[in-house]
Amino acid sequence: MCGNSFAIILVLFILLAIIGYGLWGYNY
Numbered sequence: 001m002c003g004n005s006f007a008i009i010l011v012l013f014i015l016l017a018i019i020g021y022g023l024w025g026y027n028y
Helices: 002-027
Strands: none
Touching: none
């Protein structure tokens, strides 16, 4: 359960990083 939660948080963090990087690149 704890490992599964960590995996979900890790995936969400990676998605947020990719989206944030895309928006940053799109603005500049």
